[in-house]
Amino acid sequence: EAEGVRGEPSGTLRLNAPITWGKRMLVPILARLVERHPKLAVDVAFTDRYVDLIHEGFDAAVRVGTLRDSSLVARPFAQQALVVVAGKRYVAAHGKPASPVALAKHRCLVFRMPSTGRPRAWEFVVDGTPTSMVPATAVTMNDGEALVVAAAENLGLAQVPEYMAEDGLRSGALVEVLKPFRPPPLPVALVYPSSRQVTPRLRVLVEALTGEKRRR
Numbered sequence: 469e470a471e472g473v474r475g476e477p478s479g480t481l482r483l484n485a486p487i488t489w490g491k492r493m494l495v496p497i498l499a500r501l502v503e504r505h506p507k508l509a510v511d512v513a514f515t516d517r518y519v520d521l522i523h524e525g526f527d528a529a530v531r532v533g534t535l536r537d538s539s540l541v542a543r544p545f546a547q548q549a550l551v552v553v554a555g556k557r558y559v560a561a562h563g564k565p566a567s568p569v570a571l572a573k574h575r576c577l578v579f580r581m582p583s584t585g586r587p588r589a590w591e592f593v594v595d596g597t598p599t600s601m602v603p604a605t606a607v608t609m610n611d612g613e614a615l616v617v618a619a620a621e622n623l624g625l626a627q628v629p630e631y632m633a634e635d636g637l638r639s640g641a642l643v644e645v646l647k648p649f650r651p652p653p654l655p656v657a658l659v660y661p662s663s664r665q666v667t668p669r670l671r672v673l674v675e676a677l678t679g680e681k682r683r684r
Contacts, residue, residue, distance in 0.1 A: 477668040478507035484529035528660040545677040547653035549630040555622035575624030576603040591651035
Protein backbone atom coordinates (compact mmCIF):
# COMPACT_ATOMS: atom_id res chain seq x y z
CA GLU A 469 0.00 0.00 0.00
CA ALA A 470 3.07 2.25 0.27
CA GLU A 471 3.62 2.09 -3.47
CA GLY A 472 2.55 5.75 -3.96
CA VAL A 473 0.22 7.22 -6.52
CA ARG A 474 2.83 7.14 -9.30
CA GLY A 475 4.50 3.82 -8.47
CA GLU A 476 4.59 0.62 -10.50
CA PRO A 477 1.16 -1.12 -10.34
CA SER A 478 1.32 -4.04 -7.94
CA GLY A 479 -0.85 -5.93 -5.48
CA THR A 480 -4.38 -7.20 -6.06
CA LEU A 481 -7.02 -5.21 -7.92
CA ARG A 482 -10.45 -6.37 -6.70
CA LEU A 483 -13.19 -5.80 -9.24
CA ASN A 484 -16.89 -6.47 -9.71
CA ALA A 485 -18.48 -6.77 -13.16
CA PRO A 486 -21.75 -7.98 -14.71
CA ILE A 487 -21.48 -11.67 -15.56
CA THR A 488 -21.78 -11.80 -19.34
CA TRP A 489 -20.32 -8.36 -20.06
CA GLY A 490 -17.42 -9.12 -17.75
CA LYS A 491 -16.58 -12.45 -19.34
CA ARG A 492 -16.80 -11.20 -22.91
CA MET A 493 -15.51 -7.65 -22.68
CA LEU A 494 -13.52 -7.18 -19.46
CA VAL A 495 -11.45 -10.37 -19.29
CA PRO A 496 -9.52 -9.69 -22.55
CA ILE A 497 -8.67 -6.19 -21.31
CA LEU A 498 -7.48 -7.55 -17.96
CA ALA A 499 -5.34 -10.16 -19.72
CA ARG A 500 -3.51 -7.45 -21.66
CA LEU A 501 -3.22 -5.32 -18.51
CA VAL A 502 -1.56 -8.06 -16.43
CA GLU A 503 0.74 -8.90 -19.33
CA ARG A 504 1.97 -5.28 -19.32
CA HIS A 505 2.21 -5.12 -15.51
CA PRO A 506 3.43 -8.49 -14.18
CA LYS A 507 3.38 -7.33 -10.53
CA LEU A 508 -0.37 -6.77 -10.79
CA ALA A 509 -2.90 -9.40 -9.69
CA VAL A 510 -6.66 -9.27 -10.29
CA ASP A 511 -9.54 -10.72 -8.31
CA VAL A 512 -12.84 -10.41 -10.18
CA ALA A 513 -16.31 -11.20 -8.86
CA PHE A 514 -18.85 -11.64 -11.66
CA THR A 515 -22.39 -10.89 -10.53
CA ASP A 516 -25.37 -8.98 -11.89
CA ARG A 517 -26.31 -7.57 -8.48
CA TYR A 518 -25.13 -4.15 -7.29
CA VAL A 519 -22.36 -4.69 -4.74
CA ASP A 520 -21.38 -2.27 -1.98
CA LEU A 521 -17.84 -1.42 -3.01
CA ILE A 522 -16.65 -0.17 0.36
CA HIS A 523 -18.27 -2.76 2.63
CA GLU A 524 -17.45 -5.66 0.31
CA GLY A 525 -13.88 -4.55 -0.26
CA PHE A 526 -13.86 -3.84 -4.00
CA ASP A 527 -11.55 -1.32 -5.61
CA ALA A 528 -13.95 -0.68 -8.48
CA ALA A 529 -16.90 -2.05 -10.43
CA VAL A 530 -18.23 -1.93 -13.96
CA ARG A 531 -21.79 -0.57 -14.02
CA VAL A 532 -24.25 -0.38 -16.90
CA GLY A 533 -26.84 2.38 -16.88
CA THR A 534 -27.33 5.60 -14.93
CA LEU A 535 -25.22 5.83 -11.79
CA ARG A 536 -27.40 5.66 -8.65
CA ASP A 537 -24.75 6.33 -5.97
CA SER A 538 -23.46 9.91 -5.92
CA SER A 539 -20.58 8.92 -3.61
CA LEU A 540 -18.92 7.04 -6.49
CA VAL A 541 -16.69 8.43 -9.21
CA ALA A 542 -17.82 7.24 -12.66
CA ARG A 543 -15.51 6.98 -15.66
CA PRO A 544 -17.67 6.18 -18.73
CA PHE A 545 -15.82 4.17 -21.36
CA ALA A 546 -18.42 2.35 -23.49
CA GLN A 547 -22.10 2.08 -24.39
CA GLN A 548 -24.51 -0.83 -24.42
CA ALA A 549 -27.28 -0.95 -27.02
CA LEU A 550 -30.46 -2.98 -26.49
CA VAL A 551 -32.10 -4.99 -29.30
CA VAL A 552 -35.25 -7.09 -29.58
CA VAL A 553 -34.54 -10.38 -31.34
CA ALA A 554 -36.32 -13.56 -32.36
CA GLY A 555 -35.50 -16.75 -34.22
CA LYS A 556 -36.19 -16.99 -37.95
CA ARG A 557 -38.81 -19.72 -37.56
CA TYR A 558 -40.65 -17.73 -34.89
CA VAL A 559 -40.78 -14.69 -37.19
CA ALA A 560 -41.93 -16.84 -40.11
CA ALA A 561 -44.73 -18.30 -37.99
CA HIS A 562 -45.83 -15.21 -36.07
CA GLY A 563 -44.58 -12.23 -38.06
CA LYS A 564 -42.77 -9.16 -36.74
CA PRO A 565 -44.48 -6.77 -34.31
CA ALA A 566 -45.06 -3.41 -35.99
CA SER A 567 -44.72 -1.46 -32.73
CA PRO A 568 -44.14 -2.11 -29.02
CA VAL A 569 -47.92 -2.19 -28.49
CA ALA A 570 -48.07 -5.24 -30.76
CA LEU A 571 -45.94 -7.21 -28.29
CA ALA A 572 -49.21 -8.13 -26.57
CA LYS A 573 -49.80 -10.60 -29.41
CA HIS A 574 -46.36 -12.22 -29.09
CA ARG A 575 -44.55 -14.61 -26.77
CA CYS A 576 -42.02 -12.55 -24.82
CA LEU A 577 -38.94 -13.79 -22.96
CA VAL A 578 -38.06 -11.54 -20.03
CA PHE A 579 -35.00 -11.12 -17.80
CA ARG A 580 -35.52 -11.34 -14.04
CA MET A 581 -33.60 -8.61 -12.20
CA PRO A 582 -31.24 -10.10 -9.57
CA SER A 583 -31.62 -7.06 -7.30
CA THR A 584 -35.45 -7.10 -7.08
CA GLY A 585 -36.58 -10.45 -8.50
CA ARG A 586 -38.91 -8.56 -10.82
CA PRO A 587 -39.00 -8.73 -14.64
CA ARG A 588 -36.85 -6.07 -16.31
CA ALA A 589 -38.92 -3.56 -18.26
CA TRP A 590 -38.28 -3.31 -22.00
CA GLU A 591 -37.11 0.09 -23.21
CA PHE A 592 -38.19 1.84 -26.42
CA VAL A 593 -38.45 5.27 -28.03
CA VAL A 594 -41.95 5.89 -29.42
CA ASP A 595 -42.59 9.14 -31.32
CA GLY A 596 -39.42 10.57 -29.83
CA THR A 597 -40.40 9.74 -26.25
CA PRO A 598 -38.58 7.14 -24.12
CA THR A 599 -41.02 4.44 -23.05
CA SER A 600 -40.66 1.43 -20.78
CA MET A 601 -43.02 -1.51 -20.43
CA VAL A 602 -43.08 -5.04 -19.09
CA PRO A 603 -44.62 -7.14 -21.86
CA ALA A 604 -46.94 -10.03 -21.18
CA THR A 605 -44.40 -12.61 -20.11
CA ALA A 606 -44.33 -16.17 -21.38
CA VAL A 607 -40.85 -17.10 -20.13
CA THR A 608 -38.71 -15.52 -17.39
CA MET A 609 -35.00 -16.23 -16.95
CA ASN A 610 -32.27 -14.71 -14.80
CA ASP A 611 -29.52 -15.09 -17.41
CA GLY A 612 -29.19 -12.97 -20.56
CA GLU A 613 -27.27 -15.57 -22.55
CA ALA A 614 -30.02 -18.10 -21.83
CA LEU A 615 -32.57 -15.65 -23.23
CA VAL A 616 -30.52 -15.35 -26.41
CA VAL A 617 -30.44 -19.14 -26.79
CA ALA A 618 -34.18 -19.34 -26.14
CA ALA A 619 -34.84 -16.70 -28.80
CA ALA A 620 -32.60 -18.51 -31.30
CA GLU A 621 -34.58 -21.68 -30.54
CA ASN A 622 -37.72 -19.83 -31.64
CA LEU A 623 -39.28 -19.69 -28.18
CA GLY A 624 -40.21 -16.01 -28.54
CA LEU A 625 -38.95 -12.41 -28.53
CA ALA A 626 -36.26 -11.15 -26.16
CA GLN A 627 -34.74 -7.72 -25.51
CA VAL A 628 -31.06 -8.19 -24.75
CA PRO A 629 -27.79 -6.24 -25.02
CA GLU A 630 -26.66 -6.16 -28.64
CA TYR A 631 -23.28 -7.74 -27.91
CA MET A 632 -25.03 -10.88 -26.61
CA ALA A 633 -27.01 -11.25 -29.83
CA GLU A 634 -24.39 -10.17 -32.38
CA ASP A 635 -23.22 -13.71 -33.22
CA GLY A 636 -26.77 -14.89 -33.81
CA LEU A 637 -27.62 -11.81 -35.87
CA ARG A 638 -24.48 -12.26 -37.95
CA SER A 639 -25.17 -15.94 -38.62
CA GLY A 640 -28.85 -15.38 -39.35
CA ALA A 641 -30.05 -17.49 -36.42
CA LEU A 642 -31.59 -14.33 -34.95
CA VAL A 643 -33.58 -11.52 -36.53
CA GLU A 644 -33.87 -8.04 -35.03
CA VAL A 645 -37.39 -6.64 -34.72
CA LEU A 646 -38.67 -3.22 -33.63
CA LYS A 647 -35.41 -1.61 -34.77
CA PRO A 648 -37.04 1.84 -35.38
CA PHE A 649 -37.98 1.87 -31.68
CA ARG A 650 -34.51 1.13 -30.29
CA PRO A 651 -33.80 3.05 -27.07
CA PRO A 652 -30.65 5.16 -26.64
CA PRO A 653 -27.64 3.05 -25.65
CA LEU A 654 -26.87 2.75 -21.95
CA PRO A 655 -23.58 4.12 -20.60
CA VAL A 656 -21.00 1.65 -19.31
CA ALA A 657 -18.68 3.08 -16.65
CA LEU A 658 -16.00 2.08 -14.21
CA VAL A 659 -17.00 3.31 -10.76
CA TYR A 660 -14.97 3.60 -7.57
CA PRO A 661 -15.39 5.34 -4.20
CA SER A 662 -14.65 9.06 -4.30
CA SER A 663 -13.15 8.82 -0.80
CA ARG A 664 -10.31 6.54 -1.90
CA GLN A 665 -6.98 7.48 -3.37
CA VAL A 666 -6.52 6.32 -6.96
CA THR A 667 -3.77 3.72 -6.62
CA PRO A 668 -1.44 2.84 -9.50
CA ARG A 669 -3.29 -0.44 -10.08
CA LEU A 670 -6.63 1.38 -10.38
CA ARG A 671 -5.09 4.12 -12.52
CA VAL A 672 -3.77 1.66 -15.13
CA LEU A 673 -7.19 -0.02 -15.30
CA VAL A 674 -8.87 3.34 -15.95
CA GLU A 675 -6.28 4.07 -18.64
CA ALA A 676 -6.81 0.64 -20.22
CA LEU A 677 -10.59 1.04 -20.35
CA THR A 678 -10.55 4.59 -21.69
CA GLY A 679 -7.95 3.47 -24.21
CA GLU A 680 -10.41 0.82 -25.42
CA LYS A 681 -12.98 3.59 -25.78
CA ARG A 682 -10.66 5.62 -27.98
CA ARG A 683 -10.06 2.60 -30.23
CA ARG A 684 -13.80 2.02 -30.86
